[in-house]
Amino acid sequence: MLTLFQIYILSLAILLTASEYFTKNKNFDFNESNDSVFLISKKLVPKFFECVKACKFELECAYFTYKFTECSLYTKYAIYIKKVSQSSEIYTRLLTFNLNGLSYYWPVFNSSANDVVSKADLYGPVNAIFISNRQGIPNSAIRLSIGYYNLPARKYFDGDFTLMAWIRLTKTVNYQRFIDCGINKYVTVVASLSDGSTNKPYFAISNENSQSVPRVISAKPLILGVWYHLTFNFKNKTIYYFRNGVLDISGKLDNPISINRTVCFLGKSQYQNDPNTSADFDDIKLFNKALNDDEILNQYHKNY
The missing domain is CATH 3.50.4.10 (Hepatocyte Growth Factor)
Known part of the structure; x- marks a missing residue:
């Protein structure tokens, strides 16, 4: 013994x-x-x-x-x-532990847009600079001015997931994107910051060559110059959109197909006529599971 x-x-x-x-x-x-x-x-x-x-x-x-x-x-x-x-x-x-399903994490810190979990570092910035974040910490947020970043190829969306970030719109732009990630404009996952020029976020999942794709659209526009914590939570073929930790709207969508997504952007649409994004981004997270309401609220209340 x-x-x-x-x-x-x-x-x-x-x-x-x-x-x-x-x-x-x-x-x-x-x-x-x-x-x-x-x-x-x-x-x-x-x-x-x-x-x-x-x-x-x-x-x-x-x-x-x-x-x-x-x-x-x-x-x-x-x-x-x-x-x-x-x-x-x-x-x-030095490394991470107990990530609670966190698969990708771009904290945006000290002039870095690297992913600290899976090495899916943002690259190829266009019209992008580092600015102070919502707490005033220098070089700890990304500013896109009609700009974008590329994301490396990965299986980002496979089953349930939670996508979240702190975001501040700086200009009204038609259909400006948070994330557009797939293999082409017909097979992609879209988290948009504006339906047209309304500044009302929406989410869409497209798995086939179709011009008609269901979207779940918020009724509440984002105000220019205001930081928001936005969460897109997908579970059992339903997308739940949270603003500042509070559920705003939900709706049915197809499951994203399990593929290696080779054409992925932060701030850029796969439709040629859609302009790039004008917004600030910080603390971008993608979980490989659907967080519960308390977990989402807890993420919103974190000051770091």
């Missing part, structure tokens, strides 16, 4: 060899801040590895510190309050 000490050592070994690792940065600390943009939580835990575990199971945890049983979890933005501090240390998260 294993002793308590052996069980403890075994537990540590399992934890350390799990699918995620941390690196220790000596002689660094964070400035004191209770701002939720930087600090996720602070609590007393008796053992260091309980703090490790807390960060592992918090999706947005990028750093943690452990000081005399005080465990503090920090977001990626805490890099802006990092300071030199003798005899202190910061633990930096």
Whole structure:
């Protein structure tokens, strides 16, 4: 029979060899801040590895510190309050864990449009720059001015899914896209920010060569210059559109076919006559499952 000490050592070994690792940065600390943009939580835990575990199971945890049983979890933005501090240390998260179905994640941070989960990095920007995001963090949002990015080929949509992002329209443009992703204009998944020039978002799934594709259209236009958290949640052949964590409209659509989607854009339509998008984007996420209402609301309330 294993002793308590052996069980403890075994537990540590399992934890350390799990699918995620941390690196220790000596002689660094964070400035004191209770701002939720930087600090996720602070609590007393008796053992260091309980703090490790807390960060592992918090999706947005990028750093943690452990000081005399005080465990503090920090977001990626805490890099802006990092300071030199003798005899202190910061633990930096290297990989991801417990993603809750998160398949692709473009956090848009520090002038990067990379996907931190599946390496589906945005590329080939046209009329795109990095700007401050809704919290004022510099170079942490994408601005498209009649512009777009390309997405690499992937099976982005296969069964139920949840697509979400923080988005701010900057100009009224006909049929401007959030995402248009397929193999051509007839076989694609479309999350649009405007039905015509109404600024009313809609969602459509097209699986065959047809000019008539069902769409689910919001009755509420987006206001120019306002950040919104928009979520398109697909489950059991029904799309649910949420604005700022609240269900706006739902409707029936066909399941997207399971294919490698080779023609995918952020901000560009596959129809030649549709102009590119004028909007700001941040914190783009695609889950391989349908989140529940509470999970969607929780995503909206996150300040990081």
